[in-house]
Amino acid sequence: MFGIEKLFTRKDPIKEQIKTHLQHYRSAIFPMGIDTQWITEIVEGQAKGTSWQVSLTLPFAASGQGEILASHLSDSLNTDIRVTCHTAVAGTTQFKQIKHIVLVASGKGGVGKSTTAVNLAAGLASQGAQVGILDADIYGPSIPSLLGLTGQQPEALDEKTLKPFEKDGIRAMSIGFLVAQDDATVWRGPMASQALAQLLNETAWGELDYLIVDMPPGTGDIQLTMTQKVPASGAIVVTTPQDLALADAQKGIAMFNKVNLPIIGLIENMSYFTCQHCDGKNAIFGSEGGAKLAARHGVPLLAEIPLDTGIRENSEQGANITAQALAIKDHYIYCAQLVSSMLYLQSKSTQGVEILITDD
Numbered sequence: 001m002f003g004i005e006k007l008f009t010r011k012d013p014i015k016e017q018i019k020t021h022l023q024h025y026r027s028a029i030f031p032m033g034i035d036t037q038w039i040t041e042i043v044e045g046q047a048k049g050t051s052w053q054v055s056l057t058l059p060f061a062a063s064g065q066g067e068i069l070a071s072h073l074s075d076s077l078n079t080d081i082r083v084t085c086h087t088a089v090a091g092t093t094q095f096k097q098i099k100h101i102v103l104v105a106s107g108k109g110g111v112g113k114s115t116t117a118v119n120l121a122a123g124l125a126s127q128g129a130q131v132g133i134l135d136a137d138i139y140g141p142s143i144p145s146l147l148g149l150t151g152q153q154p155e156a157l158d159e160k161t162l163k164p165f166e167k168d169g170i171r172a173m174s175i176g177f178l179v180a181q182d183d184a185t186v187w188r189g190p191m192a193s194q195a196l197a198q199l200l201n202e203t204a205w206g207e208l209d210y211l212i213v214d215m216p217p218g219t220g221d222i223q224l225t226m227t228q229k230v231p232a233s234g235a236i237v238v239t240t241p242q243d244l245a246l247a248d249a250q251k252g253i254a255m256f257n258k259v260n261l262p263i264i265g266l267i268e269n270m271s272y273f274t275c276q277h278c279d280g281k282n283a284i285f286g287s288e289g290g291a292k293l294a295a296r297h298g299v300p301l302l303a304e305i306p307l308d309t310g311i312r313e314n315s316e317q318g319a320n321i322t323a324q325a326l327a328i329k330d331h332y333i334y335c336a337q338l339v340s341s342m343l344y345l346q347s348k349s350t351q352g353v354e355i356l357i358t359d360d
């Protein structure tokens with residue numbers, strides 16, 4: 001009658017508003033909003049000029065979204081709110097101690113598949129995920145060089161286990177250590193997939209949220225057999241905007257559809273070039289090819305990455321692009337957040353099963 005119960009159940013109105021705004025927030029990274037379970041703390045801000053401090057623990061790698069969420073909340077509630085995001089990738093391990101294996105493939109060579117795979121791995125690591133990269137490109141293993149590890153040999157932990165390299169928090173192993181590159185031209189599918197299985201099984205990966213596999217370019221017997229061998233969560237197809245590359249990327253999509261592997265999306269690389277003099281965008285290799293291909297096959301277009309000197313230079317130096325003061329890194333970081341969010345949503349709708357693969 002006096003509303004006395006309200007005294008005991010009364011909730012802090014601003015905290016409730018923050019929760020509601022977060023729940024209703026929508027973006028490509030948060031298509032279902034922010035679950036209240038991800039909110040670890042809402043406290044009055046200690047930092048000067050900050051009214052409220054919100055801490056989130058996200059089940060996917062998107063810690064860099066804190067600033068965007070903070071400005072959304074601050075604008076909506078007309079007060080200064082800071083948001084800090086931590087990453088604790090959800091999901092059961094699908095293979096050994098690895099939660100997600102992601103194949104990065106391309107229909108044809110030279111489209112920037114390995115560069116994209118390494119930078120995507122770096123993007124995921126920059127967002128707080130534990131990441132590994134497996135170079136399965138028998139035709140031209142380039143991950144050691146892209147990570148600045150050229151000339152190094154893996155260390156054996158025992159007779160059957162190799163220690164992965166570690167660079168900038170990314171664990172790495174390459175099929176190039178197992179086979180002489182010149183031999184690759186005469187390889188058949190079973191040989192390649194056996195080598196891949198061996199590397200997967202015999203590398204001491206430890207706990208990983210994501211293992212990125214840089215696949216050999218193409219859509220032949222070797223790529224198909226390798227795909228069937230790996231217990232992957234999904235595949236990403238990298239293409240450039242030229243018609244020929246798009247036609248081959250289409251074959252890549254068809255290959256993954258054939259073996260029922262979910263396609264996480266398409267990445268269009270070398271999409272355009274920004275003129276350093278006039279800032280104009282030049283679609284050197286054609287425009288919107290990737291977007292149209294993605295739409296035709298009902299797969300997301302994850303990124304349109306420009307042709308950029310910074311990308312090439314960092315690759316050549318084996319440097320981690322996400323650690324550089326370059327705007328270009330945002331493409332990879334955003335793409336990593338998107339991939340991670342999509343895998344989270346996908347894993348929510350599938351039951352985790354332990355998968356074992358054999359060497360034969």
Ligand SMILES: Nc1ncnc2c1ncn2[C@@H]1O[C@H](COP(=O)(O)OP(=O)(O)OP(=O)(O)O)[C@@H](O)[C@H]1O
Nearest residue numbers: 109110111112113114115217306307308311312315
């Ligand atoms: N967006 C980009 N901007 C500038 N240079 C790029 C970009 N993407 C890739 N490159 C450069 O293009 C070349 C080929 O890239 P990369 O080796 O990643 O291709 P790939 O598709 O993996 O090739 P392969 O099929 O031979 O394995 C490299 O010199 C790389 O630095």
